[in-house]
Amino acid sequence: MDWTPSPRRSSAMRREQNLAIIGAVVTGAVVAVGLILLLFARVNPTAGQSVREAALDLVTPIWGVVRAPFDGIGRAVDAGGNYLGAVSRADALETELAKAKAELQSADADRIALRQIKRLLMTAEPRRQLVATARIVSAAPGMASRTALVSAGRRQGVLPGMPVIGADGLIGRTVEAGENAARLLLLTDAASRIPVLIMRTGQAALLSGDGSPSMVLTDRLGPEEPLQPGDRLVSSGEGGVFPPGIPVGMIAELGAQQSDGSSTVGRGGPVRVRLAATPVGAGFVRIERPFAPLPGEVLVPMTDAPVPVEAQRGGGIKGAAVRGIDAQGSMGTGAP
Amino acid sequence: MPGLSVLVLVLLMTAPLPFPLPLMPPLAALAIFVWAMFQPGLMPPWLAFLLGLVADILFAQPMGVNATGFALVAGFVRWFEARYGHHAHGFDWGVAIAVMSCFIVLSWQLMALAGRPVPLAPMGWSWLTGLLAYPAVVTLCGVLQRAAFGRRQQ
Numbered sequence: 344m345d346w347t348p349s350p351r352r353s354s355a356m357r358r359e360q361n362l363a364i365i366g367a368v369v370t371g372a373v374v375a376v377g378l379i380l381l382l383f384a385r386v387n388p389t390a391g392q393s394v395r396e397a398a399l400d401l402v403t404p405i406w407g408v409v410r411a412p413f414d415g416i417g418r419a420v421d422a423g424g425n426y427l428g429a430v431s432r433a434d435a436l437e438t439e440l441a442k443a444k445a446e447l448q449s450a451d452a453d454r455i456a457l458r459q460i461k462r463l464l465m466t467a468e469p470r471r472q473l474v475a476t477a478r479i480v481s482a483a484p485g486m487a488s489r490t491a492l493v494s495a496g497r498r499q500g501v502l503p504g505m506p507v508i509g510a511d512g513l514i515g516r517t518v519e520a521g522e523n524a525a526r527l528l529l530l531t532d533a534a535s536r537i538p539v540l541i542m543r544t545g546q547a548a549l550l551s552g553d554g555s556p557s558m559v560l561t562d563r564l565g566p567e568e569p570l571q572p573g574d575r576l577v578s579s580g581e582g583g584v585f586p587p588g589i590p591v592g593m594i595a596e597l598g599a600q601q602s603d604g605s606s607t608v609g610r611g612g613p614v615r616v617r618l619a620a621t622p623v624g625a626g627f628v629r630i631e632r633p634f635a636p637l638p639g640e641v642l643v644p645m646t647d648a649p650v651p652v653e654a655q656r657g658g659g660i661k662g663a664a665v666r667g668i669d670a671q672g673s674m675g676t677g678a679p
Numbered sequence: 680m681p682g683l684s685v686l687v688l689v690l691l692m693t694a695p696l697p698f699p700l701p702l703m704p705p706l707a708a709l710a711i712f713v714w715a716m717f718q719p720g721l722m723p724p725w726l727a728f729l730l731g732l733v734a735d736i737l738f739a740q741p742m743g744v745n746a747t748g749f750a751l752v753a754g755f756v757r758w759f760e761a762r763y764g765h766h767a768h769g770f771d772w773g774v775a776i777a778v779m780s781c782f783i784v785l786s787w788q789l790m791a792l793a794g795r796p797v798p799l800a801p802m803g804w805s806w807l808t809g810l811l812a813y814p815a816v817v818t819l820c821g822v823l824q825r826a827a828f829g830r831r832q833q
Binding site (some may be wrong): 363366367369370373374376377378379380381382383384385388390391394395398402405406409410480481482485486487488489490492518519526531533534553554555556621623 | 690692693694695696697698699700701703705723724725728731735736737738739740741742743744746747750751753754757758761783786787789790792793794795796797798800801802805
């Protein structure tokens with residue numbers, strides 16, 4: 344048997360190994376903290392919102408200054424292009440104008456009739472209210488989220504949850520507001536859902552963002568009417584955030600057609616919608632008050648405290664309703 | 680210096696781009712990868728974690744997505760360098776591509792964990808531009824390293 348002692352590690356080697364172990368422990372601890380933060384963000388999605396709103400006020404002015412010369416160059420290029428293509432554009436616009444005039448004349452009678460009907464029915468309609476007109480400072484699509492920064496914040500009356508509308512159509516809604524800057528959630532973000540109306544068919548539908556430059560048409564309601572490329576979509580006003588009638592986009596791709604080639608297209612794959620307005624180069628946008636905000640929900644506190652058998656027998660309090668009423672009685676809050 | 684340069688790149692990643700696609704490369708994650716190779720002592724995982732928190736704040740992502748990802752990138756590179764030593768630029772580029780792939784898939788999963796699931800496909804554009812941006816980030820970090828610490832003694 345060999346009784347010779349094992350070669351001793353040098354102190355430098357031991358130190359290095361100890362440092363490696365400490366490094367691994369610190370890395371593990373840091374990753375664990377990150378995962379806890381994520382779980383906290385899942386439970387409380389508004390966590391850290393005030394910090395993010397403060398950061399908006401720092402970042403937005405920087406890009407506002409940096410992009411100013413690029414905007415100037417862009418305007419110069421646009422002006423040059425407009426000058427070169429002025430004649431052909433004028434011809435096209437004249438043709439379009441003649442067509443629009445004819446449509447306008449027929450629409451005038453409908454508008455008068457609609458006004459009379461609304462007056463007869465005493466229809467109450469909320470009005471659109473402008474909060475601020477602001478400039479889109481940065482509209483960089485990020486790796487995971489599609490947001491943009493605008494140069495107006497709480498000081499200008501902008502709050503989270505307000506619709507943002509560009510010259511060509513809907514852009515998105517505000518999700519965070521600093522003092523002088525706000526962050527928009529663009530329509531293309533995966534968390535974005537817009538209730539729309541298809542102009543030609545009158546069907547209601549839902550548009551969903553999926554991170555790509557276009558949106559997906561889902562949950563189409565109403566009569567089974569085949570869609571056509573070029574069908575225009577406007578906001579329906581449902582949900583109370585976006586005002587109705589704002590152009591959102593047009594159908595660009597009908598998805599997989601049925602094998603018999605029938606006209607029931609748009610049933611076999613996602614129907615993709617090209618957006619009417621893009622935040623890139625949108626310049627100025629309108630930030631409006633939510634069109635018809637839903638009244639605040641009355642929170643009925645719930646408790647899982649057991650109800651005594653005597654109370655259930657005597658008061659006739661049963662089931663899930665018990666818990667709310669019980670809590671109201673004890674906490675003194677909630678609807679009577 | 681490494682932390683400051685990553686901070687500047689995080690800020691640069693919020694720059695407006697005139698493209699509808701998410702073409703901005705993950706510059707900050709790449710810089711953490713490179714600094715953890717060049718100066719592991721100056722880019723410990725806890726610093727990468729803090730830089731990731733700043734990125735989460737500026738990118739409007741749930742707190743912890745980039746923080747966890749950056750810390751894991753820094754931790755992995757330290758372990759990899761300690762175990763396998765330094766390599767040629769081409770090999771490091773390949774490792775960077777693999778690490779960025781894992782980083783993007785991890786970010787995708789962490790977004791879902793935070794209750795904000797996003798599709799993976801659009802994130803592929805960032806991966807692609809990140810692959811192309813790697814030499815530029817290495818060059819930038821190399822220049823900064825020479826400026827801050829001088830040329831390495833041969």
